[in-house]
Amino acid sequence: MIPPTPPTPPTRTPASPPAPGRKRRRTSGKTQSWSIPQLEEWGLTRTQQRLVLVFGSLAGVLVAALAITLAISAIGNDFVPERATASVIGTEPRPDVYRGWPSSKVFAPIAASSADPRPLTVKDLFAKTLKEGRTTLRLAGAPRLETDCVAAVWGQGLADLLTRGGCTQVARGLYTSADGRYIAQYTMFNLRDTASADALANTLTTLHRGSWVRPLQTSRAAFPAGGHTEASGHAMGHYAGLVWLGRTDGAEPGPRDDFVSLSLTVRATEKAIFRRIVAASPAPAPGK
Structure with a gap:
């Protein structure tokens, strides 16, 4: 009796590279790496992306502080903090x-x-x-x-x-x-x-x-x-x-x-x- 022929494993077709202008899909699972699609499309590595976020946050804080300073300066001499003055x-x-x-x-x-x-x-x-x-x-x-x-x-x-x-x-x-x-x-x-x-x-x-x-x-x-x-x-x-x-x-x-x-x-x-x-x-x- 001729033993049955084992099934042939299905062949995998290599995934084609994404078309230009399209975002790459993130793979699901616990091993997924952190990245930002927009920055990734610009060709930045994940390390570079993290640096962008860090410096971006710092710049935001500095801009906010500058805005507050300019607002107080614009008020001029008419600005008197009543609560502070009262104390x-x-x-x-x-x-x-x-x-x-x-x-x-x-x-x-x-x-x-x-x-x-x-x-x-x-x-x-x-x-x-x-x-x-x-x-x-x-x-x-x-x-x-x-x-x-x-x-x-x-x-x-x-x-x-x-x-x-x-x-x-x-x-x-x-x-x-x-x-x-x-x-x-x-x-x-x-x-x-x-x-x-x-x-x-x-x-x-x-x-x-x-x-x-x-x-x-x-x-x-x-x-x-x-x-x-x-x-x-x-x-x-x-x-x-x-x-x-x-x-x-x-x-x-x-x-x-x-x-x-x-x-x-x-x-x-x-x-x-x-x-x-x-x-x-x-x-x-x-x-x-």
Whole structure:
């Protein structure tokens, strides 16, 4: 009996190479190698593909960081991190509203302290009573005049401005209205020049949120803790004056509260600066 012929194993036809432009199929199974089809089509080895991923991820992080930096830079000086600022300033009083004004041409004769070397005095600046229209303010204690400008402020930003501006004197006077309803403090800085005074008045537009002048404390009056206050800065040649005012009860101003008249009244302190303009101006030529 003839034994049966064993079956002939089927012949395997070699797989044809993939057509150009077509992706190779990945083989299934646990032995499958890691690869990225698109990079593989570009002719990159698996090692090269891994390097591309690593550097790509790093570049993404750098691009994101650069985008954040540019966004913050684009915001400029108006960007103030309120939460961070609040944690820094703690309970230090500061105005809720501020506006700054640069020096005008009127103050050109005293644009530099070298043209106006005579030091400020308390007597020059702070009268016992200031009156403007129906508003009357009275000194609530002895004014202070100091040569250490940095000691009269809190916050590194304002301290740096005063140091760079060559501040030699700071004078502060605290007033209250005759009816006891309002409180106002005037602060005058004696700086190097108009550029320094302008920088202080303008920069405080945002800087006041985290750096400000210290309030005078007297037994007769004080800014209420946490109360609403408003302020303005005025550059006058090489001087910078800060007006700071509010209601003694700390409430926000209402329709009957004329903060404009209150500000003009306390700014009568600036008459001393106008007298210095006259003193520093050249004498008119004879016959003119």
